[in-house]
Amino acid sequence: MAISSSMVLLICLIFWILLNLMYVKRNKIDKKNIGEGNGANENDNNYTTGLKTYYGVFGILRTSWGLKTIDIIGKYSIWRKIGIFLIPMCVIISIITFYMFISSTLSLFNGTIPKESSKPIIFLFGNVIPWIPGVIALIIGITFHELAHGIVARSFNLKIKSTGLLLALGIPLGAFVEIGDEFKNASKKVRGAVASAGPIANVVIFMIVMLITPYFHGLSTPLTITEVLEDHPASGVLMSGDIVYSINGKRINSLLEFYNTARELGPKEKITLKVLRNNQLKTLELITSPEGKIGIIVEPSNDLMFILQLLYWTSMLNLMLGFFNLLPAIPLDGFHVWNALPEIIKDLRKNNNILNAISKYMEYIINEKSLTTISMMVWLMIFASIMYSFL
Secondary structure, eight states: OOSOHHHHHHHHHHHHHHHHHHHHHHHHHHHHHHHTTSSOOTTSGGGSSEEEEETTTEEEEEESHHHHHHHHHHTSTHHHHHHHHHHHHHHHHHHHHHHHHHHHHHHHHTTSSOGGGGSOGGGGBTTTBOHHHHHHHHHHHHHHHHHHHHHHHHHTTOOEEEEEEEEETTEEEEEEEEEOTHHHHSOHHHHHHHHHHHHHHHHHHHHHHHHHHHHHHTSOOOEEEEEEOTTSTTBTTBOTTOEEEEETTEEOOSHHHHHHHHHTOOTTOEEEEEEEETTEEEEEEEEOOTTSOOOEEEEOOHHHHHHHHHHHHHHHHHHHHHHHTTSSOTTSHHHHHHHHHHHHHHTTSTTOHHHHHHHHHHHHHSSHHHHHHHHHHHHHHHHHHHHHHTO
């Protein structure tokens, strides 16, 4: 892309400075009005919008558009049924997630997986995750996660106190939805329904992105060789910067065509490649490896590469965000989802002795006390894994 990460960071920093200048005067006027007793108070609408900063670096920008969006979408009662229906589905995903979490933690400490895999995701930006696609993907994930919470909460007539953006030096980290205190006093089923909406929204985004990604693999684009692997057939024959024109007479116009053609190559097969090198078409021959490999890494145009990176990290970060939030630990969504399960079973059929008995038995096992104990174990394992990754 023509826009670099440094340029984006500079734009965000300028935006942060202007935003602070815009709201600093307003905040002083509002505080003065409160002090003089002019009828203003922190429950007024003025205090559901605006910027609040922390240490000059982090900020919460409350806006009114989020409230309006949630009111429009969340007014339909169908979201109640969807939220309750999603609770058992989230429990199944939570079981899978919890198993993977325990398994990966044990693998980390016995050396099966590298330490770097357990570092907080923020440390992966710049090295593993490209900054611009990664930040955009994270914004998409957090925004739709929080929006889903708000929509289902609104359908249960729970008050939405505020919505807005989370910022760090002007860099959007995502959106948030602040639900009123009624959430704490709502039934376990309602809290579970609201909690289940966020992770499932992330899973839906993951599935949508995975469905549309193959389309972009089929788009016409020049494929440039970015790396020739040593001790492979292409070494000494092909060069970085070569543009793949054809393989065995088959014109290569997209990533999909390249993948399909490369997949058809056999072990130790003599092949003919045509590449564009310094604007000249060259015909080259080589013999594939015993595994049928050529030994090159290709990339599409910069624009398409950016789109593919954005799609990939949007799918991956949404999947991780959704699954992680379903761990049965406070304050994650999985805590409320599991806590609602006995009540959901009881409500499957009213006055059913068998279901009532199952529900009561589950309440002895699944309750806030037991889930709090599990929460402590989960966070202790996460903390230990993070510390171990830096040793």
